[in-house]
Amino acid sequence: MKLLFLSTLLSFSVLITVHSQAKKEIYQFSKDIDSKIEKDSVKWKYQTGATDYSVGGYYKKALETWDKNGATIPVLTKEDSLYLTKFHPENAKNYIVNRSKKEKVIILNEAHNNARHRVFTTSLLQGLYDNGFRFLGLEALSDSLVNKRKFPVLESGYYTKESQFGNLIDTALKIGFTVFGYEDFETPNLSGKDREIKQAQNIAKWINNNPDGKFLIHCGYDHIIEGTPSIKSWEKAMAGRLTEITGINPFTIGQVRYSERGDPKLNQPYIQITNVAYPAILIDTDGNAFNGPMNNTQKVDCAIIHPITKYKNERPDWLDLSGNRKNYTIPNSKIKEFPALVLAYRINEFENEGIPADVIEILDNSKKGNLILTPGNYKIIVKNKDYKITNEFLLAVKK
Known part of the structure; x- marks a missing residue:
C-alpha cells in the first residue's frame, strides 16, 4: 500500500513537471536510460526511469526499476x-x-x-x-x-x-x-x-x-x-x-x-x-x-x-493481442549499425509527430529484432546510437 501512496503522490507532480518541457529524445537506448537514472538525484528518479523504460518498450526493465521505489513481500493470511x-x-x-x-x-x-x-x-x-x-x-x-x-x-x-x-x-x-x-x-x-x-x-x-x-x-x-x-x-x-x-x-x-x-x-x-x-x-x-x-x-x-508474462522472440506474449497482431522479424540487412533502435510508424504519422506502433532495441547482429504490429502499412525508422536515422523503409503487415 505504501507503494500506491508513492505512485499517486508523485505521478501528478512528475506529469505536471514534464508536461510543458521542450521536446527531447523520447525513445531511448536502454544504456542512456540507465545513465540518466544513475545521475539523477530527484526522489522520484525510479518512477521517471520506469516510465522512460516503458516508453522505450523495455517492459521488464520498467517493472524492475519501479520496484526500486521500495516494496514489501506480500503475505496471504x-x-x-x-x-x-x-x-x-x-x-x-x-x-x-x-x-x-x-x-x-x-x-x-x-x-x-x-x-x-x-x-x-x-x-x-x-x-x-x-x-x-x-x-x-x-x-x-x-x-x-x-x-x-x-x-x-x-x-x-x-x-x-x-x-x-x-x-x-x-x-x-x-x-x-x-x-x-x-x-x-x-x-x-x-x-x-x-x-x-x-x-x-x-x-x-x-x-x-x-x-x-x-x-x-x-x-x-x-x-x-x-x-x-x-x-x-x-x-x-x-x-x-x-x-x-x-x-x-x-x-x-x-x-x-x-x-x-x-x-x-x-x-x-x-x-x-x-x-x-x-x-x-x-x-x-x-x-x-x-x-x-x-x-x-x-x-x-x-x-x-494478470498471469505471469511469457516471452516469444524476446517479446511479451500479450503484445500480440490474442493473435490480432503479427510478428515481423527485421532482416539484418536493414540494420547498418549496431546497436540500433527500430520504430514502426503508421503511414504519414512519423512526419506528423505521431506515436510509433512499436519500438525495439537491437544490440548486435546476433540478435533478431521482432516487431509486433496490427495488419496495415508502416514506415520503419532505424536509428543508430547517436539517434541519427540510418535507414527507413515501408512495410506492409498482412492479416
Whole structure:
C-alpha cells in the first residue's frame, strides 16, 4: 500500500513537471536510460526511469526499476486463503464485455509503467463498442484535436507517448470512439482532493452533454477507488466523486494490484494460486466478483488477475493481442549499425509527430529484432546510437 501512496503522490507532480518541457529524445537506448537514472538525484528518479523504460518498450526493465521505489513481500493470511476458495476464475475480457451490456460507466485503472494494462483495455474496445459504448476518457490525454486529427502525437500527453497507449487511442478512434481527456492541467497548485473533484467534474460534463452515451474511463492507480482512498486527505477518489456528482455507480475494475512485478518475490500470491494463462476475474457461487482481501475498505467492483508474462522472440506474449497482431522479424540487412533502435510508424504519422506502433532495441547482429504490429502499412525508422536515422523503409503487415 505504501507503494500506491508513492505512485499517486508523485505521478501528478512528475506529469505536471514534464508536461510543458521542450521536446527531447523520447525513445531511448536502454544504456542512456540507465545513465540518466544513475545521475539523477530527484526522489522520484525510479518512477521517471520506469516510465522512460516503458516508453522505450523495455517492459521488464520498467517493472524492475519501479520496484526500486521500495516494496514489501506480500503475505496471504489464513483468512484470505480460505476466502479465496469460494471463487473460480473466468476470462476477464469476456466477463467485462458481457457485464457492459447493463453498465453506463466502466472505469479501469493502470500502473503508468505497465504497458500490459493498456493492451488489455485495447482488447475490450470492440466488444464494448458493440454493446453501445461510444466515449473513451483518458486521464493521460491533453489533446483537444485528437478526434479531428485521428491519431495521437507526441504532444498529446506524457504517458500517451508509449506505443501501447498510442495503439489504444488509435484503435479506439478507428473503431469509432470519441476520445477525451479529463485531467485539469490548467489550474496551478491543485490539492489532491481538488484534483479528484476536478477529474470527476470534467467527466460529468461529458456525461451530461451526452445523456444517452456509455463511457469507458481509463485512469491511473487509486483514482478508481469508490471506498476509502489510501490518501485520506482526498476524502474520496475520482470514482467516488463521480458517483457523488452524477448519481451513477460506475463499474470499477482494478488492474494494478494483481499484476506481476519486476521481482517475482513481490508478486501477489493470488497470481500463482489462480494459475491461468489469461487475465482472470474471480467469481464466487453467488456471482459476486473478487475485489481484494476480506478487510479491503478501498472498494472497487472487481480485480483482474494478470498471469505471469511469457516471452516469444524476446517479446511479451500479450503484445500480440490474442493473435490480432503479427510478428515481423527485421532482416539484418536493414540494420547498418549496431546497436540500433527500430520504430514502426503508421503511414504519414512519423512526419506528423505521431506515436510509433512499436519500438525495439537491437544490440548486435546476433540478435533478431521482432516487431509486433496490427495488419496495415508502416514506415520503419532505424536509428543508430547517436539517434541519427540510418535507414527507413515501408512495410506492409498482412492479416
